[in-house]
Amino acid sequence: MRWGGVLRTPVGASAAALLAAILLLALVAPVLWGDRADAVDTRAILRGPSAEHWMGTDNLGRDIFFRVLVATRMSVVLALLATGIGVATGLLLGTAPLVLGAPVGRLVTAAVNIAVAFPGLLLALFFAVIFGVGRTGALLAIGFAIAPGFARLTHTLVARVAGLDFIAAARLAGVGRGRLIVRHVLPNVGEPLIVNATIAAGGALLAFAGLSFLGLGVQPPAYDWGRLLGDGLGGIYVHPAAALAPGVAVVVAGLAFNLFGEALAKGIGLPTAWGPVPRGPRSGATREGGTSMSPRARASGASAGDPVLAVDGLQVSFPGGVRPVRGVGFTVGRGEAVGIVGESGSGKSLTALAIGQLIEEPGQVRADRLEFLGENLLTRPTPARRRLLGTSLAMVFQDPTTSMNPSQRVGRQLAEVAEVHQGMSRRQALARAVDRLRTVRIPAAGRRARQFPHEFSGGMRQRATIGMGLMGSPALIIADEPTTALDVTVQRQVLRLLAGIRAADQVAILLISHDIAVVGQVCDRVLVMYAGRIVEDLPAAELRTHARHPYTRALLAAVPDMTTDRNQPLAAIPGRPADPARLPEGCAFAPRCPLADELCTRSDPQLVADDHGRRVACWHADAWADRPAPVVVRIGDPR
Amino acid sequence: MSRLTFENVTVRFGGRRRGLTAVDGVDLTVPDNTVVGLVGESGSGKSTLARAAVGLTPLSGGRILLDGAPVPSHGRRPLQMVFQDPYSSLDPRMTIGGTIAEAIPRRDATGAPARRAEVARLLELVDLPADRAALYPAQLSGGQRQRVALARALAGRPEVIIADEITSALDVSIQGTVLNLVRDLQRRMRLSMLFISHNLAVVRYVSDVIAVMYLGRIVEYGPADDVLSDPQHPYTQELLAAVPGSATAAEDEPTVAEPTDPHHPPAGCRFHPRCPIGPLVHPDRPDRRACRETEPVGDGHRHRAACHFAVPEPVR
Numbered sequence: 020m021r022w023g024g025v026l027r028t029p030v031g032a033s034a035a036a037l038l039a040a041i042l043l044l045a046l047v048a049p050v051l052w053g054d055r056a057d058a059v060d061t062r063a064i065l066r067g068p069s070a071e072h073w074m075g076t077d078n079l080g081r082d083i084f085f086r087v088l089v090a091t092r093m094s095v096v097l098a099l100l101a102t103g104i105g106v107a108t109g110l111l112l113g114t115a116p117l118v119l120g121a122p123v124g125r126l127v128t129a130a131v132n133i134a135v136a137f138p139g140l141l142l143a144l145f146f147a148v149i150f151g152v153g154r155t156g157a158l159l160a161i162g163f164a165i166a167p168g169f170a171r172l173t174h175t176l177v178a179r180v181a182g183l184d185f186i187a188a189a190r191l192a193g194v195g196r197g198r199l200i201v202r203h204v205l206p207n208v209g210e211p212l213i214v215n216a217t218i219a220a221g222g223a224l225l226a227f228a229g230l231s232f233l234g235l236g237v238q239p240p241a242y243d244w245g246r247l248l249g250d251g252l253g254g255i256y257v258h259p260a261a262a263l264a265p266g267v268a269v270v271v272a273g274l275a276f277n278l279f280g281e282a283l284a285k286g287i288g289l290p291t292a293w294g295p296v297p298r299g300p301r302s303g304a305t306r307e308g309g310t311s312m313s314p315r316a317r318a319s320g321a322s323a324g325d326p327v328l329a330v331d332g333l334q335v336s337f338p339g340g341v342r343p344v345r346g347v348g349f350t351v352g353r354g355e356a357v358g359i360v361g362e363s364g365s366g367k368s369l370t371a372l373a374i375g376q377l378i379e380e381p382g383q384v385r386a387d388r389l390e391f392l393g394e395n396l397l398t399r400p401t402p403a404r405r406r407l408l409g410t411s412l413a414m415v416f417q418d419p420t421t422s423m424n425p426s427q428r429v430g431r432q433l434a435e436v437a438e439v440h441q442g443m444s445r446r447q448a449l450a451r452a453v454d455r456l457r458t459v460r461i462p463a464a465g466r467r468a469r470q471f472p473h474e475f476s477g478g479m480r481q482r483a484t485i486g487m488g489l490m491g492s493p494a495l496i497i498a499d500e501p502t503t504a505l506d507v508t509v510q511r512q513v514l515r516l517l518a519g520i521r522a523a524d525q526v527a528i529l530l531i532s533h534d535i536a537v538v539g540q541v542c543d544r545v546l547v548m549y550a551g552r553i554v555e556d557l558p559a560a561e562l563r564t565h566a567r568h569p570y571t572r573a574l575l576a577a578v579p580d581m582t583t584d585r586n587q588p589l590a591a592i593p594g595r596p597a598d599p600a601r602l603p604e605g606c607a608f609a610p611r612c613p614l615a616d617e618l619c620t621r622s623d624p625q626l627v628a629d630d631h632g633r634r635v636a637c638w639h640a641d642a643w644a645d646r647p648a649p650v651v652v653r654i655g656d657p658r
Numbered sequence: 659m660s661r662l663t664f665e666n667v668t669v670r671f672g673g674r675r676r677g678l679t680a681v682d683g684v685d686l687t688v689p690d691n692t693v694v695g696l697v698g699e700s701g702s703g704k705s706t707l708a709r710a711a712v713g714l715t716p717l718s719g720g721r722i723l724l725d726g727a728p729v730p731s732h733g734r735r736p737l738q739m740v741f742q743d744p745y746s747s748l749d750p751r752m753t754i755g756g757t758i759a760e761a762i763p764r765r766d767a768t769g770a771p772a773r774r775a776e777v778a779r780l781l782e783l784v785d786l787p788a789d790r791a792a793l794y795p796a797q798l799s800g801g802q803r804q805r806v807a808l809a810r811a812l813a814g815r816p817e818v819i820i821a822d823e824i825t826s827a828l829d830v831s832i833q834g835t836v837l838n839l840v841r842d843l844q845r846r847m848r849l850s851m852l853f854i855s856h857n858l859a860v861v862r863y864v865s866d867v868i869a870v871m872y873l874g875r876i877v878e879y880g881p882a883d884d885v886l887s888d889p890q891h892p893y894t895q896e897l898l899a900a901v902p903g904s905a906t907a908a909e910d911e912p913t914v915a916e917p918t919d920p921h922h923p924p925a926g927c928r929f930h931p932r933c934p935i936g937p938l939v940h941p942d943r944p945d946r947r948a949c950r951e952t953e954p955v956g957d958g959h960r961h962r963a964a965c966h967f968a969v970p971e972p973v974r
Contacts, residue, residue, distance in 0.1 A: 184747035185757075187714050188807070192761030192814060193735055202760070206751040362829040506699035507856065511900040533830055536859075536902035577834035579863040581886070581901055588841075589834035589863070595799040596829050611831075 025286030034278035041272050045095040048088040056085040067258040074264045077250060086247060087264045093243040094272065097236075098224035101158050105165025105223070106216050112166065113173025117181055117204065118196050128174060134167035142167075143226060147235045157236040161226050165219050172215055176208035214284045221276030228269045244269045325393060326350040327495045327527045328374065332387035335369045335378060343599040344369050345551035348387075348626070351495060354525035356518075358538030358559065360574070361548035362596045367531045370548070371499045374529075375414050376400070392494055409440035413488020417500035419480035423472040429483050430456070430468025436490040451490065459486040459516055478509035482516060489520065495527045496520070502537065514541050535562070535574055547571045550597035550607035553626055556634040565633065567640040569612050606638070614639040660736070660817030660850050661725055662688040662711070668719035669703070669710050678921055680706040682874035683720070685956075688818060693844055693851045695865030695882065697858055697897065701920055703874040704854045705742075708822045711852065712739045724818065734763055738811035742823040744803035748795040754806045755791030761813035780809040784839060801832035805839065812843070818850045825860060837864060858901050862886055870894045873920060873928045880961025890963030892933050926950040927966065935967060 025031040060080035067075045074084040112131050116124025134142070146160030180186065181204065189203050230236035231245025232252075239246070244265040251261030328351040335344035344366040351357050361367040373384045376396060389396045394407055416422045424432055433452035437443045443451065449468070456464035459482040472480055481501060488496055498517065502510035518541060521528050532538050538545055539559045547555040547568060555568040566572050576590035583589070594611035597603075606623055609615040618638050626636040669681040681703040688694045698704050709715040711722055713731050722729055729737055741747040748757055758777045767776040778788035784805040795803055804824060811819055821840065825833040841864055844851050855861045861868060868885040870878040870893065878891040889895045930936040930949040937946040948966050956962035958970055 184741040184743060185749045187709075188739070188741060188747050188810060189749070189760065190714070191712055191735055191737075191739055192810065193732075193763065194760055202752070203749050207749070362831055507858065507900040508699065508896050510902075514902075534902065535830070540902045574831060578830050579834075579837070579859045581859055581862060581898075583859070583863055585863055588838045591835040591838060592831040595801070596831065 022283075022286075025282050028282060028286060030278060031282035031286060034275055034282050037271070037275040038279050041091065041095060041275055044088060045092040049092050052085045052089055055082055056089040057081065065254065065258065065261075068260045074260045075258050077261060083247070083251070083261050083264055086242065087244065087268050090243050090247055090265065091268070091272075093237065093241065094224060094227065094245075094269075097154070097158060097227050097243060098220055098276075101161040101223040101227065102165060102216060102220040104159065104162025105169055105219060106212075108163065108166035109169025110173055110212075112170035114177055114200050114204070116174060117177055117200065131167050131170045131174065135171050137167075139164040139168070139222075140226065140229075143230065144235070147230065152235050152238070154237050154241065157227060157230045161223050161230070164226070165223060169212075169215065169219065173208070173212065176211060177204055180204050180207045211284075214280055217283060218277055218280035221273045221280065224276060225269065225273045228265075244272075326352050326390075327355075327392060328529070329388055329390045330370075330374065330386065331389075332385075333370065333373055333389060334385045335366070335373050336383050336385070338381050339600075341600045343551050344373065347548070347551075347553055349546055349553065349556065351527045351529055353494070354521060354527055355544065356521060356528040356530065356542040357544045357546060358530045358532065358542035359546045359548055360532060360535050360538050362533060364550075364596050364599055365548040366551040366599070367548050368499050371414070371497050371529065371531050375412065375497055376408065377414075406440050409436065410491025411494045413485070413491075413493040413496045415481070415484050415488060415496065415498040415501045417503050419477055419484055419504065420472075422484050423480060425472050428469055428471055429475065432472075433468075433483070433487050433490055436487060440491060452486075455486040455489045456483060458489060458520075459483065460512075461486070478505055478512060481505060481509075481513055485513070485516060485520070492524070493526055495529060497529045497531070499531045500533070501530070503532070503534075510537075517541065535578060536580060539563075547574070550602055551599060552607070552636065553634070554608065554636045556626070558633070561633070567633075567635045568608075568637045569614050569639070570608050606636075614642055661690050662737070662818045662850060662852070663723045663726075664707070664711070664720065665723065666720035667707070667710060667717060667722060669706050669715055670718040676921070679718075679874055679923070680920070681710065682923075684871075684874070684876055686869055686876055686879065688850050688852050689867070690850055691848045692867055693841075693853050693865045694867045694869055695861035696852060696854045696869045696871060697856065697861050698871035699856065701873075702871045704856075704871055705822055707871070708739060708820045708852065708854055711820055712737050714739075735814055736817045737820065738814055738816040738818075739820040739822060740804070740807050740811050740824050743827045744800055744807055745795075745827070747807050748803055750795055753792055753794055754798070757795075757806065758791070758810050758813055761810045763814060766815070776813070780813055781806075783812060783843065784809045799832070800828050801836055804828060804836050808836075808839065808843070812847075816849070818852070819844075820852045820854070822854045823856070826855065826857070833860075840864060858897055870897065873923055875928060875964065876956070876962075877929065877965070878961070878963045879956065880963075884961050888960070890959055890961065890968035891929075891965045892935055893929050894963075896932075896934070924950075926952055927954050927964075929965075 026035055058081060060076065063072070063076050063080045065076060065078055066072060066080075069075070072082045072084065074082075074087070077083055077086070112127055115127040119127070142164040143157075143160040146163055147156050150156030150159050186199065186203055189199055194202070227236055227243065228245035228248065231243050232249040234249065237243045237246050247265035248262055248269065251263075251265060255262045330350070331348040333344060333347040334342060336342040343364070347366070347370050349357065359367045359370065369378070372378050374389070374391070374396075378384050386397060392407065392411060394404055396404070423429070430449055430452045433455060434445065434448035437448040437451050438445065453464045453468050456468055461467050461479060461482060467475070467479075472483075475483060485496070485501075496517065501517070502513050505513060514537065517528055517530070520526055528542070530538060530541055535545075539562050542559045545557060545559050545562055546553050547570065549570050555566065555571045557565060562571075563575060566575060570592075573590060573592045577592055579589060592611055597607045603610055603620070605620040606612070606615070609619040612619065624636045624638045626634050628634045664684050664686040667681055667684045668679065671678050671680060684703075684707060686694070686707075696704050696707070706715060710717055711729075712735075713729065724736055748754065755774075755777050758780055759773050762773055762776050767773045774791075777791050781788050781790060786802065786805055786809070790798075790802075795806070798806065807824075824840070825836055828836060837860065840853075843849065853861060853864050862882060865882050868878075868880065868882045869876050870885070870891065872893050878885060878889065878894045885894065886898065889898055924931055927933070927936070927949045931938060933939070933949065937949050940946050952966075954964045954966045956964045959968040
């Protein structure tokens with residue numbers, strides 16, 4: 020899969036081919052040419068390159084070309100052995116804190132941290148002195164020099180995985196520490212470790228060549244590339260080929276290891292992704308239809324007068340034919356509160372971002388109409404429009420911890436808005452900021468304005484973000500899951516604050532939430548979204564009595580509230596939420612719908628308005644016309 | 659019989675001076691074959707209590723007893739936990755069959771065929787087809803993963819299950835099926851369960867008994883119907899009023915409810931700085947001085963409620 024993908028990149032393929040060639044050479048060269056490399060020819064000592072000896076001969080008349088080929092085995096094997104020692108030691112040290120527990124683990128980690136601070140070559144020379152000059156000494160020296168860095172990497176990766184719940188769950192299941200590491204930890208940190216080991220092998224090869232060159236590594240009569248290089252260097256002015264040949268070999272082999280490691284790192288992608296469900300193939304799901312709303316559905320459900328926001332045929336698409344928003348149309352009147360409800364992947368947040376002009380490349384926004392206060396947002400942005408959006412449109416996001424700059428005082432951040440968009444002086448702007456913080460009921464606003472965001476609690480920070488939106492004179496506040504990250508008691512305050520602002524200044528509110536109860540409580544009108552479309556649009560007060568789309572009704576029945584009968588099973592919606600990359604033909608809800616028939620799976624119903632301005636996109640919307648309460652009760656299907 | 663008892667359980671993190679007492683002297687009982695719902699805001703210590711119960715977090719004080727004996731920490735684990743996030747609680751490199759098989763005690767099923775059969779039985783138990791055992795977690799939806807996590811917890815034949823916010827990471831349309839399954843399994847297998855959630859409506863739906871936690875303390879504990887219909891502690895009343903669309907949602911202005919800094923819990927009743935009937939709202943009432951000075955005890959009320967002004971138990 021991903022490993023195969025590495026081989027398909029040009030760098031990966033050439034590095035792998037090179038590496039394979041070197042390993043093959045290491046395997047066969049001593050067998051094929053061992054004799055010729057050791058054949059002493061006293062008649063031809065220190066010769067230059069000739070047809071007989073391509074790279075000349077050494078001081079015993081041995082053929083340098085074959086000696087370089089044969090030395091491949093020694094060089095590569097020593098490098099791999101050293102890497103093996105380093106990796107094994109590193110793994111032991113890196114997993115030790117997990118195996119031994121906190122107190123001993125801390126000591127090990129401290130020791131590793133000190134060792135990491137020493138330069139690798141220094142460590143190698145130090146060990147070479149301890150273990151004595153020679154092959155074994157150099158091997159251990161380089162191995163142990165690799166270990167600390169590897170131990171640190173292992174430790175970091177293991178610590179990240181060890182904090183995840185599946186480790187805790189395995190421990191609860193009675194899995195022992197050894198098995199825990201082998202079965203759960205190492206497979207999840209393996210890829211970055213393999214990549215690093217490959218690169219370390221390249222480093223070990225070079226280091227070994229260096230030590231042998233200095234006379235600290237392989238001792239005669241054995242020889243590796245470093246040794247050959249050292250022997251050849253003395254006569255470099257007389258016949259350079261004797262030094263160049265092993266030099267080139269070292270460079271090529273080192274490059275092969277390092278390039279392969281880099282290609283792996285790039286192809287596998289560090290660090291390993293921990294995402295939710297991977298999206299399926301991002302192709303083939305493109306469907307026609309939905310590019311424009313039917314005329315009947317256009318601009319319905321609107322309140323009188325000029326709307327604050329008018330959206331029609333809004334689409335958001337990403338490369339590969341994925342369209343998470345597929346033709347959304349609605350209007351928001353002055354002072355109106357409209358809620359958008361939907362599950363993850365329904366496109367509700369992207370709709371909000373598209374209205375706020377916040378969709379980034381490579382996402383693309385298209386619409387038949389996107390007007391805010393009569394200003395067309397589909398044309399190129401102008402400074403005037405930026406000012407209009409800056410002062411009249413406020414956005415509040417889900418996570419109040421990330422929507423403020425942590426290094427700037429809260430008052431300053433609010434004031435900046437007024438300075439940039441309204442041209443206020445610093446002092447005026449700050450005074451307004453304090454005033455706005457007071458409006459959003461921050462106690463001791465003057466003092467709080469001088470604090471940093473981290474000194475605010477979550478609810479206060481969310482109120483401050485709303486206060487930031489109020490720095491101008493907003494006509495519309497778009498709130499995307501503003502209370503999801505907050506506790507219920509704090510949620511109530513934030514919702515009340517929004518309602519209060521709306522009542523005081525005729526500010527329209529577009530509230531996006533997965534919680535149909537919250538939306539029903541705060542909003543005048545509810546838009547239900549499913550798979551990138553509005554499937555139902557109706558007054559919030561009629562949600563429980565007049566919902567006609569099966570999805571809306573199922574949603575209402577599936578979420579327990581304080582009046583749910585505890586002796587009845589909850590209504591369940593079978594199947595899983597639609598994946599925007601793989602939408603079915605026809606109505607997107609059909610695979611989960613109890614009313615779906617052949618018509619539903621064949622063609623997608625349009626959003627049609629009825630006499631009261633309610634809109635619904637369902638072929639069977641009238642099936643429930645006379646039944647007021649949701650009655651879909653079914654025990655969960657396996658999914 | 660399986661009755662889980664927390665006796666004066668305390669969990670502290672960090673050093674003496676800058677430390678934090680996440681759970682502070684909690685007494686709580688999960689009776690046999692009963693679901694106890696634990697509610698409270700984030701930072702109240704719910705999850706810490708759960709992790710302490712299964713031994714993932716060491717206790718600083720107190721005891722946790724199962725049927726009067728300490729919970730064994732080796733061998734068979736009679737307490738199992740289901741975690742909040744099904745995306746991180748399953749090993750992405752292991753098939754779900756492998757994950758479940760690992761949790762089956764060796765003496766329950768020896769030999770590969772027996773273990774495979776046991777995995778199939780557990781999968782069927784959570785309404786998943788047995789042939790899914792060969793799949794990896796990434797191939798399942800959130801709801802399916804949570805079912806697998808449930809099957810893994812059941813593999814050890816536990817007596818008590820601790821469910822920590824098990825539906826809060828799921829889509830609303832999926833949440834219902836998982837709740838149905840949990841309730842169904844609990845009744846069929848006569849499990850005891852500590853069900854933790856911040857969502858009062860969800861807790862109400864599954865629980866027989868409700869415990870309310872605030873700043874590391876249990877402030878109210880009683881049968882679900884009593885606690886919900888007649889909440890004694892002002893904090894419980896506030897939680898109930900905050901439920902969207904609840905009938906009890908009063909139109910009055912809520913007190914400015916800033917969560918108290920858990921590093922410096924206030925003296926006396928921990929809720930008094932936020933309390934709508936407390937000393938900050940009624941500074942002129944002399945009887946409110948007790949809130950600042952003495953800690954309320956839970957007993958002596960209709961059900962346990964740690965408030966000085968909860969309705970006292972009727973005299974018999």
